[in-house]
Amino acid sequence: MTRLPAPQPHVQCVAQLGVALPFFPAVGLLLGALLAAGEWALRPLLAPTVVSALLVAALVVLTGALHLDGLVDTCDALCLNAAPTERLALMHDSRARDPGAIAACLLLLGKFAAILLLPETVRTSALLVAPLVGRWANVAAYWGYPYARRTPGASLALKQGATRARMLAATAFTCGGLLLVLGPAGGLVLLGAAALTHLVACLSRQRLGGLTGDVYGAITELVEAATLVLVPLAVGAYGS
Amino acid sequence: MSLLVALQFLTRLPLPAGLPIAGPALGRALGWFPLVGALLGAVLAAADWALSHALPRGLVDVLLLALLALLTGGLHLDGFMDTCDGLFSLRSPEERLAIFRDSRVGSFGVVGLTTLLLLQWAALGALPSAHRAGCLIVALATARWAMVYAIVAFPYGRAEGLGRVFKDQAGPHALLVATALGALIAGGVLGGVGLVTLALAALIAWLFARYCLGRLPGLTGDTYGALNELVQTLLLVLLPPLLRGQGAG
Numbered sequence: 001m002t003r004l005p006a007p008q009p010h011v012q013c014v015a016q017l018g019v020a021l022p023f024f025p026a027v028g029l030l031l032g033a034l035l036a037a038g039e040w041a042l043r044p045l046l047a048p049t050v051v052s053a054l055l056v057a058a059l060v061v062l063t064g065a066l067h068l069d070g071l072v073d074t075c076d077a078l079c080l081n082a083a084p085t086e087r088l089a090l091m092h093d094s095r096a097r098d099p100g101a102i103a104a105c106l107l108l109l110g111k112f113a114a115i116l117l118l119p120e121t122v123r124t125s126a127l128l129v130a131p132l133v134g135r136w137a138n139v140a141a142y143w144g145y146p147y148a149r150r151t152p153g154a155s156l157a158l159k160q161g162a163t164r165a166r167m168l169a170a171t172a173f174t175c176g177g178l179l180l181v182l183g184p185a186g187g188l189v190l191l192g193a194a195a196l197t198h199l200v201a202c203l204s205r206q207r208l209g210g211l212t213g214d215v216y217g218a219i220t221e222l223v224e225a226a227t228l229v230l231v232p233l234a235v236g237a238y239g240s
Numbered sequence: 241m242s243l244l245v246a247l248q249f250l251t252r253l254p255l256p257a258g259l260p261i262a263g264p265a266l267g268r269a270l271g272w273f274p275l276v277g278a279l280l281g282a283v284l285a286a287a288d289w290a291l292s293h294a295l296p297r298g299l300v301d302v303l304l305l306a307l308l309a310l311l312t313g314g315l316h317l318d319g320f321m322d323t324c325d326g327l328f329s330l331r332s333p334e335e336r337l338a339i340f341r342d343s344r345v346g347s348f349g350v351v352g353l354t355t356l357l358l359l360q361w362a363a364l365g366a367l368p369s370a371h372r373a374g375c376l377i378v379a380l381a382t383a384r385w386a387m388v389y390a391i392v393a394f395p396y397g398r399a400e401g402l403g404r405v406f407k408d409q410a411g412p413h414a415l416l417v418a419t420a421l422g423a424l425i426a427g428g429v430l431g432g433v434g435l436v437t438l439a440l441a442a443l444i445a446w447l448f449a450r451y452c453l454g455r456l457p458g459l460t461g462d463t464y465g466a467l468n469e470l471v472q473t474l475l476l477v478l479l480p481p482l483l484r485g486q487g488a489g
Contacts, residue, residue, distance in 0.1 A: 100345075105354055106302065238294065
């Protein structure tokens with residue numbers, strides 16, 4: 001899920017990718033910790049606008065734009081006026097179309113504005129939990145909604161490995177993290193994340209017949225960005 | 241009836257029936273373009289008002305841009321990107337027209353889109369809070385008027401196409417109706433400044449059309465959309481100083 005240097009697992013493990021699912025939120029928390037640490041280190045040196053832009057860039061680089069690419073392909077496919085099978089085929093096209101470009105631009109701008117406008121009191125906690133909740137949504141989407149393709153690949157392996165036990169483990173970890181960082185307000189954040197996940201998943205089922213790896217990525221990106229706004233909203237920090 | 245056609249073409253609002261985009265109703269629909277723009281502006285202004293209670297300005301502005309893209313189905317942004325890809329490529333006019341047809345985005349399109357959205361976001365943030373609703377309504381209405389002006393006043397570049405069906409039905413009458421409606425909306429909402437924006441939009445449209453005609457055999461639907469985005473953005477940028485000038489004078 002990241003481009004952090006890690007020992008390469010054996011290629012034959014693709015089928016067993018599912019065992020990694022419970023640890024997705026932990027990867028998110030690690031990303032969040034990197035963001036929060038970066039913000040803490042850079043804040044005394046650089047202007048807030050610059051720090052915000054750097055953090056947005058850091059998230060793109062750390063994930064190799066994996067989920068952002070999913071968002072672009074998902075928007076292109078959902079907006080295509082054609083049969084679901086043609087939409088699915090379009091997702092394999094690596095080049096971007098207009099809807100995807102617009103969505104990516106607005107999402108990056110939205111993340112920049114959301115980070116820049118984070119109130120002082122929740123800045124660290126929001127940065128810490130946003131990637132965490134984003135990856136939880138990813139696991140939840142794997143577990144809760146049907147997969148649209150039959151072709152073998154990493155996403156199908158993950159879908160088949162998305163058991164209830166693994167979903168529960170991921171959710172327990174996420175709830176623990178949220179409770180620790182935000183207290184009871186974390187519940188509202190998770191509720192908002194679940195609602196957004198459900199919305200995108202329903203749209204995707206209606207227009208594609210199910211979810212694909214790209215849609216899981218799109219959900220991660222959208223929920224991550226939304227969490228940056230949901231955290232201040234949940235604790236009422238925007239008020240002043 | 242023709243207002244519904246204009247609404248169906250320019251927005252993704254859920255409308256009762258799928259009206260055919262053809263025939264003289266299209267020419268009459270052109271006259272309604274400024275009103276559709278004003279309606280879109282009013283929807284944005286309402287969302288702006290509602291969201292501002294919960295979220296800070298910079299975030300509300302991103303959501304407004306996203307809402308506008310959803311409401312219009314990205315129609316004009318699409319045109320803007322294709323126009324950037326076509327106009328800035330070093331090709332013959334015919335090859336440029338072919339680039340317009342390519343549904344994928346080129347590098348000029350991405351650069352143009354990023355720059356445009358960033359500028360729109362910054363401009364929204366700089367709108368004076370007392371006139372935010374008025375600025376949104378006038379900028380969107382006037383931008384749609386500029387399309388009508390371009391469709392009626394300048395030659396079309398293709399034998400067929402989405403823009404062609406409008407061009408064929410467009411006459412001086414449509415421009416007259418649209419201008420009267422545009423002046424009524426802009427003047428009614430922002431007074432003298434509103435009328436100045438209409439004149440500015442005409443100037444921008446004229447300059448842009450001249451520029452396009454130097455590089456293309458004629459205008460197309462994509463360039464109409466690009467013009468809409470261009471006018472809308474520049475008006476959002478120019479409205480605050482114009483309003484300040486009025487306040488001082």
